[in-house]
Amino acid sequence: MQLLLFLILGPLITAFFMLLVRKEPERNWIVKLSALGIGAVTVILLISMFDKGTLYYSFAAESTGLLMFFIEMVIAVYILYLGITYRNYLITGLILLQSALMIYFEAAYAHTIDVSYTLFIDQFSIIMALIIGIIGSLICVYALGYMKDFHAHHKELQDRRNVFFFIMFVFLSAMFGLVFSNNLLWVYFFWEITTLCSFLLIGYTKTEEATNNAFAALWMNLLGGIGFAVAILYLATQVGGIMGLEEILASGKAMVLIPVVLMGFAGLTKAAQLPFSSWLVGAMVAPTPVSALLHSSTMVKAGVYIIVRLAPIFQATFSGYVLAFIGALTFLLASGIAISQSNAKRVLAYSTIANLGLIVACAGIGTYEAIWAAILLIIFHAISKSLLFLAVGTVEHRIQSRDIEDMNGLIVRMPKIAAMMVIGIAGMFLAPFGMLISKWAAIQAFIDAPFGFIFVIMLAFGSALTLFFWAKWMGRLLVVTHLKENLEKNINPDIWTALVILSGLTAITCFIFPLISYSLIEPFLLANYGNVTRLSQDNIIIMIMMLFLIVILPASILLSPRKYRQLKPYMGGMTTHADMSYTGAIDLKREMKLSNYYMNSWFGEIKLHTLGIYLCTGLIGIMFLTAAYVGAII
Amino acid sequence: MISVIGVIAFILLSPVIGGLIAGIDRKITAHMQGRVGPSIFQSFYDVGKLFEKEKTVANDIQRFYVISYFAFMIFTGAIFFAGGDILLVVFALTLAQIFLVLGAYSANSPYSHIGAERELIQIMAYEPMVILVAVGMYVVTKSFNIGTIASYPQPLVLFLPGIFLGFIYILTIKLRKSPFDISTSHHAHQEIVKGVTTEFSGPTLGLIEVTHWYETVIILGFVYLFFAFNTLIAIIAVVLVYLLELLIDNASARVKWQFVMKSSWAIAAIVAMVNLAVLYYLGVG
Numbered sequence: 001m002q003l004l005l006f007l008i009l010g011p012l013i014t015a016f017f018m019l020l021v022r023k024e025p026e027r028n029w030i031v032k033l034s035a036l037g038i039g040a041v042t043v044i045l046l047i048s049m050f051d052k053g054t055l056y057y058s059f060a061a062e063s064t065g066l067l068m069f070f071i072e073m074v075i076a077v078y079i080l081y082l083g084i085t086y087r088n089y090l091i092t093g094l095i096l097l098q099s100a101l102m103i104y105f106e107a108a109y110a111h112t113i114d115v116s117y118t119l120f121i122d123q124f125s126i127i128m129a130l131i132i133g134i135i136g137s138l139i140c141v142y143a144l145g146y147m148k149d150f151h152a153h154h155k156e157l158q159d160r161r162n163v164f165f166f167i168m169f170v171f172l173s174a175m176f177g178l179v180f181s182n183n184l185l186w187v188y189f190f191w192e193i194t195t196l197c198s199f200l201l202i203g204y205t206k207t208e209e210a211t212n213n214a215f216a217a218l219w220m221n222l223l224g225g226i227g228f229a230v231a232i233l234y235l236a237t238q239v240g241g242i243m244g245l246e247e248i249l250a251s252g253k254a255m256v257l258i259p260v261v262l263m264g265f266a267g268l269t270k271a272a273q274l275p276f277s278s279w280l281v282g283a284m285v286a287p288t289p290v291s292a293l294l295h296s297s298t299m300v301k302a303g304v305y306i307i308v309r310l311a312p313i314f315q316a317t318f319s320g321y322v323l324a325f326i327g328a329l330t331f332l333l334a335s336g337i338a339i340s341q342s343n344a345k346r347v348l349a350y351s352t353i354a355n356l357g358l359i360v361a362c363a364g365i366g367t368y369e370a371i372w373a374a375i376l377l378i379i380f381h382a383i384s385k386s387l388l389f390l391a392v393g394t395v396e397h398r399i400q401s402r403d404i405e406d407m408n409g410l411i412v413r414m415p416k417i418a419a420m421m422v423i424g425i426a427g428m429f430l431a432p433f434g435m436l437i438s439k440w441a442a443i444q445a446f447i448d449a450p451f452g453f454i455f456v457i458m459l460a461f462g463s464a465l466t467l468f469f470w471a472k473w474m475g476r477l478l479v480v481t482h483l484k485e486n487l488e489k490n491i492n493p494d495i496w497t498a499l500v501i502l503s504g505l506t507a508i509t510c511f512i513f514p515l516i517s518y519s520l521i522e523p524f525l526l527a528n529y530g531n532v533t534r535l536s537q538d539n540i541i542i543m544i545m546m547l548f549l550i551v552i553l554p555a556s557i558l559l560s561p562r563k564y565r566q567l568k569p570y571m572g573g574m575t576t577h578a579d580m581s582y583t584g585a586i587d588l589k590r591e592m593k594l595s596n597y598y599m600n601s602w603f604g605e606i607k608l609h610t611l612g613i614y615l616c617t618g619l620i621g622i623m624f625l626t627a628a629y630v631g632a633i634i
Numbered sequence: 635m636i637s638v639i640g641v642i643a644f645i646l647l648s649p650v651i652g653g654l655i656a657g658i659d660r661k662i663t664a665h666m667q668g669r670v671g672p673s674i675f676q677s678f679y680d681v682g683k684l685f686e687k688e689k690t691v692a693n694d695i696q697r698f699y700v701i702s703y704f705a706f707m708i709f710t711g712a713i714f715f716a717g718g719d720i721l722l723v724v725f726a727l728t729l730a731q732i733f734l735v736l737g738a739y740s741a742n743s744p745y746s747h748i749g750a751e752r753e754l755i756q757i758m759a760y761e762p763m764v765i766l767v768a769v770g771m772y773v774v775t776k777s778f779n780i781g782t783i784a785s786y787p788q789p790l791v792l793f794l795p796g797i798f799l800g801f802i803y804i805l806t807i808k809l810r811k812s813p814f815d816i817s818t819s820h821h822a823h824q825e826i827v828k829g830v831t832t833e834f835s836g837p838t839l840g841l842i843e844v845t846h847w848y849e850t851v852i853i854l855g856f857v858y859l860f861f862a863f864n865t866l867i868a869i870i871a872v873v874l875v876y877l878l879e880l881l882i883d884n885a886s887a888r889v890k891w892q893f894v895m896k897s898s899w900a901i902a903a904i905v906a907m908v909n910l911a912v913l914y915y916l917g918v919g
Contacts, residue, residue, distance in 0.1 A: 453910035566694070571744065
């Protein structure tokens, strides 16, 4: 209990310190100490709680509930004010609707609601807490160095770093709150806080583009928020006012299907599934630590967290299959779009959307095997993706570009960072690394589920797409060019710390994932589904052998040093120079430039995105209709 | 279920079998083209000569990629012939292939670069079908374990005719045969020189050849699984399939990568959907 409260309130206290402290050295120390503290406490939480099963805590909720309602209203007024000043009528309308729902609920039903347990913890919460506490804090540490560079590069922008770090820590606090709350009203409160935080962070630079994209993120997430609010109202009026997550999961499927589907819808908006994917792509205008935070440990993970939590209700319902189909379709289309992108951050964004789609697909199917895959996906994705974002951000500040084509030969110019990026990319799609293990688990889960073959086929095609865009990026980084100038000097030590730890984690989690599965995921599955799954002993041994092989093979370069003569690559007989330029007609020296395939006519963003919006909007409609149908029978 | 003998036999015999297949392949191809052709041991002489050649590279790291390609190909085959998990075989095979692609990228040469891009397109084109083969076999036998699949008493091909045909289609890509030999070709001339292998020479190229022998054995192993209920029939089937590939190789001209990609995906999607749906409907799955 104390640990949970510490994790929720600790970052909040740090956040307020951030507002007060304006000197850089002091801020640095507070952020680092807090990050260390938060990370350490999540590890303590792991050690002390992993074998305790599910624990519930009651809490004097009366006054807290009122305080939360008050804060929600303050936020609503603030958003309303923004909506009016920026003449954004969509936002204005949505926030008015949402507030009206919540005020009605508070006035008419709040006093009738009695939730016995407000907070809880189980193995899944611990996993989420570890992701938020370790990766989230590392990103904050990284942000210290990054934001300093950022403002050095962008003199025209106002330096509001104290506000920036304030929001970052509020965000972490809200995420902890979200994963530890059993009371849905609390979940909803923290849910709305994360919406607001992401809005503020995306709009941090206050450029026109940033503001527009921040509003785009806001309206989509407000729409999800309305779904959540309606779900709460429905639970209060139709289902006898049960508000505890554990009560919802324990009650009959048909009874709670409508509110659960509404919350699933909220999850879809937050997890940036089609048709709501554009806000996450737009969020790329924000400074890189924000992207890393949104993509790996917060925000989108809140979306999939709630869907995975509610998966037992989705399991074997038609609405659940439709939800899974939305996820699978998002996986397929977003992976395709990623092929056509050359902007590294956009590739990462689409890959996130795709992987979240896969998690949603698993959760929608909701069998124990699928949930096992979903949780593995959450873990591995968080680590690899944060590493990749932070690496891309670092590279961007050095080469002044985030275009993958400009990263040609990065292994020569920035060997260490490039190596880390390669680790991150390998972590996203290659055996024996994390995401591949998860995809493997997903294949096994889908195949055993009803209608599973449709999902397996989509997964097979989708993963071929992911393979293509990751591999060509990796290839680009590893081109050995003659350019020898090293750009890695003077990189801030905070940045190195975060990058090195995340690279280490990417590799280490592959070694210890059987342990994670055994001590955390399997007990969770056993408690919620009465059944467990895992990789067989043989396969784990083979995977670990592969890892070792990958680790020792680079040594093969050292074994026979310098016996090989180096020749210039073949250029069709042209006179080539050391930099691979060649002498063309009338003795002009011409540059040779190689670039990747992007296949825009097939995988163009507009084409696939539009297709996805239509299909997935229709599917969401079907999901609601089927849920309503089941509800109507009751 | 780890069969050590299978692994050792694979590691020792595959280069012999793979090399002989390559030699016989050239002999038959020559006959089809009205030539006499080289000895069936020519592939061994060629590779032997490559290892005698001067050791040259475009950069030092290239060798690492080739050795990794080689090592993971053997690893893949070892899992396969130990009767391991078929999905793991697919993933390990992809990993090996990626190393070759990275080696081609690292050379910074226009020909090997285009070869690498095309090789990736090829992988993208055949990967879904290979996964779906594993899935189909699982649906019928209820196991991903190759040992269990191979000892399934009935011919898998009867349950998976569509998936088998889809696999034959992408087999042309995997064996680097015309019309799908877009990234590199066994035939003398190609518009991108030697594509993905352009920048490898001498011993490193030799190693790539040997790796390809191993790969051929693994891929034909997949064909074998479809008929594994009877060893003799399975071997005949493998031979016939290979002869069919040879015929296609000699009777067709190289196509553009767009066609490779589109047709492989269309076929994979259709056959997998229909075949798995029928199995599902019949309650086999």
